[in-house]
Amino acid sequence: MNELAAIVSITCLAVISPGADFAMITRTSLMYGRVIGLLAALGIACGVLLHVSYALIGVTTLVHHAPLLLTALKWLGALYLLYLGLGIFRSAPVSSGGNAPAGSLSRWQAWRCGFFTNALNPKTTLFVVSTFAQVVQPTTPLAVQLGYGAFMSVAHLLWFALVTVLFSHPQLRQQVLNWQVRINQLIGTVLMGLGAMLALSPLSH
Numbered sequence: 001m002n003e004l005a006a007i008v009s010i011t012c013l014a015v016i017s018p019g020a021d022f023a024m025i026t027r028t029s030l031m032y033g034r035v036i037g038l039l040a041a042l043g044i045a046c047g048v049l050l051h052v053s054y055a056l057i058g059v060t061t062l063v064h065h066a067p068l069l070l071t072a073l074k075w076l077g078a079l080y081l082l083y084l085g086l087g088i089f090r091s092a093p094v095s096s097g098g099n100a101p102a103g104s105l106s107r108w109q110a111w112r113c114g115f116f117t118n119a120l121n122p123k124t125t126l127f128v129v130s131t132f133a134q135v136v137q138p139t140t141p142l143a144v145q146l147g148y149g150a151f152m153s154v155a156h157l158l159w160f161a162l163v164t165v166l167f168s169h170p171q172l173r174q175q176v177l178n179w180q181v182r183i184n185q186l187i188g189t190v191l192m193g194l195g196a197m198l199a200l201s202p203l204s205h
Contacts, residue, residue: 006135007148014127015159020081020194024117025160027088027187028110029167030176036110037164043114045157048128050119052149055132056142074198077120081195084117089188118156122198128152 021044029037105113118124128149136145167173176183 003135003137003140004148007131007151010131010135011152011155015155019123020117020121020191021114021156021160022163023187023190023194024084024113025163026167027183028105028113029164030173030183031180032105032110033173034164034168036105036107037168038161039107039110040114041157041160041164043111043116044118044160045153046111047115047118047121048124048153048156049149051125051128052132052152054125055129056145056149074122077122078195078199080116080120081191081198084113085188085191085193085195087188088184088191091184091188114160 025037025040025044028040131152132145132148136148
């Protein structure tokens with residue numbers, strides 16, 4: 001029970017902490033509406049499952065013995081955030097219905113954006129792998145460990161679905177669309193800043 005309580009509390013704190021996922025979901029929901037935002041949230045949840053798979057196949061040992069792999073992931077994640085942030089900063093405005101060809105997102109693109117934003121974040125890799133390494137006991141049955149991983153994924157999905165619902169409210173969204181160029185510039189700058197911080201910061205584990 002202590003193990004379960006630790007997993008739940010650590011995951012909830014990690015999920016609600018602001019970061020690249022939150023910035024991306026906020027912008028996607030405001031600009032493109034609820035359905036696109038929910039698909040991006042689903043992409044984030046699928047990204048978490050990728051990190052869980054790392055932990056379950058023993059990447060903890062690999063991370064400790066091959067730090068260059070984690071460093072490579074750090075730089076890949078930083079470059080992706082810089083690319084994503086620059087794209088948002090320069091993106092064309094969308095119409096009130098979100099149907100402008102130059103600024104629309106397909107459902108596949110929404111899921112992919114959420115997935116890669118999370119999957120290429122080495123901080124999430126360290127969170128999941130470290131949690132499994134330090135909290136989950138080696139004697140814990142595989143089925144239970146799979147349950148922990150599923151909880152981490154579902155927790156991300158539920159939190160970002162809630163964020164999507166809040167930020168895609170029709171009245172709020174309509175007001176935001178009037179300021180979308182400035183908001184795109186702000187969120188693009190935030191994502192590029194996060195990418196720069198990730199590139200310059202050491203990864204401790």
